[in-house]
Amino acid sequence: MKVEKAYKFKLEPTPEQAEKLSQMAGCGRVVFNDSLELMLNIARKQSGITDKKALYKHLNDLPYVERKAIGKLLPNSASLNKQLPTWKKQDNRQWLGQAFAQCLQQRQRDLVSAIGEWIKGKRGFPVFRTRKLAHHSTMRFPNPKLQIAIERNHIKLPNGLGMVKYRNSRDVVGELRNATVSLNAVGEWHVSIMCLLDVELPEHVQGEMTGIDMGIAKNMTLSTDCCGDEGVFEGVHSFRAHQEKLAVEQRKLSRKVLGSENWKKQKQKVSKLHQRIANIRSDYQHKATSEISKNHAMVICEALKVANMSKSAKGDSENHGKNVAAKSGLNKSILDQGWHELRRQLEYKMKWKGGVYGEVNPRNSSRECAECGHIEKDNRKTQAEFICQSCGHSDNADKNAARVILMRYLRELELAA
Numbered sequence: 001m002k003v004e005k006a007y008k009f010k011l012e013p014t015p016e017q018a019e020k021l022s023q024m025a026g027c028g029r030v031v032f033n034d035s036l037e038l039m040l041n042i043a044r045k046q047s048g049i050t051d052k053k054a055l056y057k058h059l060n061d062l063p064y065v066e067r068k069a070i071g072k073l074l075p076n077s078a079s080l081n082k083q084l085p086t087w088k089k090q091d092n093r094q095w096l097g098q099a100f101a102q103c104l105q106q107r108q109r110d111l112v113s114a115i116g117e118w119i120k121g122k123r124g125f126p127v128f129r130t131r132k133l134a135h136h137s138t139m140r141f142p143n144p145k146l147q148i149a150i151e152r153n154h155i156k157l158p159n160g161l162g163m164v165k166y167r168n169s170r171d172v173v174g175e176l177r178n179a180t181v182s183l184n185a186v187g188e189w190h191v192s193i194m195c196l197l198d199v200e201l202p203e204h205v206q207g208e209m210t211g212i213d214m215g216i217a218k219n220m221t222l223s224t225d226c227c228g229d230e231g232v233f234e235g236v237h238s239f240r241a242h243q244e245k246l247a248v249e250q251r252k253l254s255r256k257v258l259g260s261e262n263w264k265k266q267k268q269k270v271s272k273l274h275q276r277i278a279n280i281r282s283d284y285q286h287k288a289t290s291e292i293s294k295n296h297a298m299v300i301c302e303a304l305k306v307a308n309m310s311k312s313a314k315g316d317s318e319n320h321g322k323n324v325a326a327k328s329g330l331n332k333s334i335l336d337q338g339w340h341e342l343r344r345q346l347e348y349k350m351k352w353k354g355g356v357y358g359e360v361n362p363r364n365s366s367r368e369c370a371e372c373g374h375i376e377k378d379n380r381k382t383q384a385e386f387i388c389q390s391c392g393h394s395d396n397a398d399k400n401a402a403r404v405i406l407m408r409y410l411r412e413l414e415l416a417a
Helices: 015-047 052-061 064-073 077-081 084-089 094-098 101-119 238-254 261-295 324-337 339-353 397-416
Strands: 002-012 138-141 149-151 154-157 162-166 175-183 189-198 208-214 220-222 296-302 356-360 385-387 394-396
Touching: 002 339, 015 052, 015 064, 015 084, 015 094, 015 101, 015 138, 015 175, 064 101, 077 101, 084 094, 084 101, 101 138, 208 261, 208 339, 208 397, 220 261, 220 397, 238 261, 238 324, 261 296, 261 339, 296 339, 296 397, 324 339, 339 356, 356 397, 385 397, 394 397
Parallel strands: 208 296, 296 356
Antiparallel strands: 002 162, 002 189, 138 175, 149 154, 154 162, 175 189, 208 220, 385 394
């Protein structure tokens, strides 16, 4: 079986190479924004709305049928690519010729892909790219076999970048598919290399079946006891652990003159702290999901709608929210758990192993008895204890929920057979 695997390494460019990378990223942002402006002009003519904010609201409120109709009026990536030679000849765009053409064309393809997701309702209409947001500084090399080369601890990049040093932590294995160079919030450049691997799946996948209940006090509770502390992963709560320090640094930032050198230095401190929080969470997630996937043949999770669960309760000027402070604290705790990323990692790691990954509806999983299936609110009177009011079955509430999640999936398999 063929699977895609990404390798991410930190680059260590020279000052000259770093400046060149910034210039290339800047050219990509300009091409993205010019292409987006072209599309917005078409949308303005079609809708008759000239105000930018009102136009975006109009576009994002449209039903699928009308979005699809507008999408047919917008240029595709090939049409946008043909605009590049014209733009390069303009007096205020001549410096675009210094950037790698295929990287610029890829940014236009990215825009067209984003439009496709907007049409399907997966995201809002694309917004303009800015250098103030680090993740807007990126460039993709779509044909790495011809455009890049790896030699020990250096990677060769086109457009005059030459051999760029990188932290070679492991060998890159597989067929090169694409490579993306990106900037993070603390000013570090990274390269992500996507490869296609041939994976030989075993005839028999080792391990048990397990259901996973995801929570806040306990990050993950498994129905089996073979991983973690009796099948319990407490999590790292990295945001909560650094919240006070982060608040102090953010207050210092608020007192600086916006855009001053001291403001930039303090902004860097805040960004580094955010990066540390993310790194701690990511390290825990990879270790936990690897341990679970190695020890189980089937992993079943709840299909949690994290975006809906973490929506703000603030409301608007007409309809004020209730318990806003409490909901804000709950939202922070939910996002600190990284439930979506955990499920994403479990899905692809189980696929690499040849095991089964599935998700079930989480509705009433904490109130259902794993022994008799009885659902009642009083079954879980406390956060930790579950006592069925019908059959008297008692268990840890999270363990019971994990067993329910697994049984729901097995029942779905029986019905589908």
